[in-house]
Amino acid sequence: MALNCVVCVKQVPDTKRITGEAMTEEGTVNRRALPAIFNPEDLNALETALTLRAEHGGTVTVVTMGLPSACEVLRDALVRGADRAILITDRRAAASDTLATSYILSCAVKKLEADIVLCGRQAIDGDTAQVGPQLAEKLSLPVISYVEELVGISDGKITAKRNVGNGWEVVTCTLPALLTVMETANTPRPPAARRVMKFKKARAKSEVEAMAADLLEGDYENYTAELKATEVEKYCANLADRGLLIEQWDLDDLEADLTWCGRSGSPTKVHRIQSVVLTGGEYREFAATDDGIAELIGELIHDHTVG
Ligand SMILES: Cc1cc2nc3c(=O)[nH]c(=O)nc-3n(C[C@H](O)[C@H](O)[C@H](O)COP(=O)(O)OP(=O)(O)OC[C@H]3O[C@@H](n4cnc5c(N)ncnc54)[C@H](O)[C@@H]3O)c2cc1C
Known part of the structure; x- marks a missing residue:
C-alpha cells in the first residue's frame, strides 16, 4: 500500500546556543539573536517518513x-528527500497558541488526505509537545506518541513501540494515524x-x-506595482x-474558520514572563557506600527534592 505521509516541521531558534542577547528587555525571545534551525525531532519524523516511503512507496x-523565513527548513527537507514542501503563512495566524496552530495544521492535513501524519515529539522553543496530539484530536485520528x-x-x-518513561509499550492502530517521533527513533540522513x-x-x-530586487533582472525599483506583481x-x-516552487497556502486556501486562528483562536493567556538565570551553588559529594547513599537520600528528602 503506497503511503501518503505528511510531516509537520517547525523552524525554531537554536536554544543550545543561547547568548546574553537571547531575551529582549520585555522578556520575550529575541529570535534575531539566535540562529534558526530545523526542530531536531522533526528531522526524526522526516526520517521515519522517508523510511516508510522506501518500504511501501508513496510520497x-x-x-x-x-514566516517566509521558515522555508529554510522546507528546503532542508527537500534536500534530504521530501517530495513536496508547503509553507503556510498568513498574518492572520500570528499569535496562534498550540490550539490555533494545530487547527490550522489540521486544515492543511485534511487537504492533503494523509495516510500517516508525522510530528516531532516536541519543539525545542515552545516545548509543550501539544501540537501532535491536538492535531490528531482535530482530525479524529488515533495517535501514537513518543514513538x-x-x-x-x-x-x-x-504498529509502533512507544516510550512510556520507565519502559516501552507496543501499540497498534488503524490508518490513517498520527505519530509523534522521538530523537531516539532513528538517525536522520544527511542532505x-x-x-x-x-x-x-x-x-x-x-x-x-x-527578494525581488535581487532576483529579478532590469530596473526593478522603478517598476509599477502591477509590473512587479507580473x-x-x-x-x-x-x-x-x-x-x-515551494507551495504557499494562506488561511483562505485552507478554508480555515478565522475564529479558530491567530489570537481569537488562542485561549492561552500569558500573564508573566520571567527570565531565569541559573547560577552555580554549593555542591556536596557523598561516598558510594550505604551510609553515603542514606545521607544523600536524607538530604534530598530534607530539601523536598523527593518525598
Ligand atoms: C499566547 C501565545 C501566543 C503565541 N504567539 C506566537 C506568535 O505570534 N508567533 C509564533 O511564532 N509563536 C507564537 N506562539 C508559540 C506557538 O503557539 C507555538 O510555537 C506553537 O503552537 C507550537 O507549540 P510548541 O512550540 O510547544 O510545539 P510542540 O507542541 O512542542 O511541537 C510538537 C510538534 O508539532 C509540530 N509543530 C509545532 N509547531 C509547528 C508549526 N508551526 N508548523 C509545523 N509543525 C509544527 C512539529 O512536528 C513539532 O515537533 C504563541 C504561543 C502562545 C501561548
Missing part, C-alpha cells in the same frame, strides 16, 4: 506554518549533495516577493516548471 510532503521504533504496517494497521544543488534555488512566492508571477511560474 512525503513536509508542511510548516511560519521510538516503527514495528511495521500491515492490513491497514500500524544529498545532488539534491542540495537542485533545491538551493527553491523558493516560495513570499520569498520571491521579498514579474514575480513569471519568476514563480519558471520555478514551478523546474520543480523549484
